[in-house]
Amino acid sequence: TSIAPDELRRIHAEVQSRGGTTIIDEIYLGLSHDEAFGQTALAIGDDIVSINSFSKYFNMTGWRLGWMVVPEAMVPVVERLAQNLFICPSTVAQHAALACFEPESIAEYERRRAEFKARRDYFIPALESIGLPVPVRPDGAFYAWA
Numbered sequence: 001t002s003i004a005p006d007e008l009r010r011i012h013a014e015v016q017s018r019g020g021t022t023i024i025d026e027i028y029l030g031l032s033h034d035e036a037f038g039q040t041a042l043a044i045g046d047d048i049v050s051i052n053s054f055s056k057y058f059n060m061t062g063w064r065l066g067w068m069v070v071p072e073a074m075v076p077v078v079e080r081l082a083q084n085l086f087i088c089p090s091t092v093a094q095h096a097a098l099a100c101f102e103p104e105s106i107a108e109y110e111r112r113r114a115e116f117k118a119r120r121d122y123f124i125p126a127l128e129s130i131g132l133p134v135p136v137r138p139d140g141a142f143y144a145w146a
Contacts, residue, residue: 002032002139005039012044021074023049027066030057030109032140033117047071057109058100065093116142 003011008024015022024041029052032038041048053066070078089097099105124134124144132146 002028002034005044008041009044012041012048016045016047021047021049023051025051027051027053027056028140031113031116031142033113033120034139042069049074054097054100058105059112060093060096060100063089063093063096065089065097120144 012022022041022045026040029038029040040050042050049071050069051066052068054060054063055066068078100109119142120138124137127134127144127146134144134146136145138144
């Protein structure tokens with residue numbers, strides 16, 4: 001599930017009060033069906049670290065290609081860490097990622113997002129109609145816990 005913006009602000013304030021850094025996984029953000037959850041946590045503050053990926057938006061699971069947005073002061077540290085954690089993605093993966101920003105790819109992404117919502121809107125009532133309650137309605141993922 002997604003975290004409501006007000007709740008995320010409260011969490012971020014608590015993390016700040018303890019001298020920490022808010023790190024958020026926004027890999028499903030672009031698949032959100034609810035506009036209230038469709039805003040990046042980066043809108044809350046410029047000291048947040050956001051992790052994202054091409055995998056869910058563009059059906060690139062297994063390609064291990066994503067991005068991280070970090071506060072400017074953290075860039076040198078993250079660069080040093082990254083140099084020791086992984087190597088460069090393949091040329092093919094990089095070209096595929098660039099193609100994701102083409103208008104046709106964005107249109108396909110939006111079509112898939114609408115399809116996921118239609119499936120959710122069918123699937124959740126179907127589960128509930130056979131006695132399987134869904135305690136939390138998914139707002140961005142393509143699966144549900146029943």
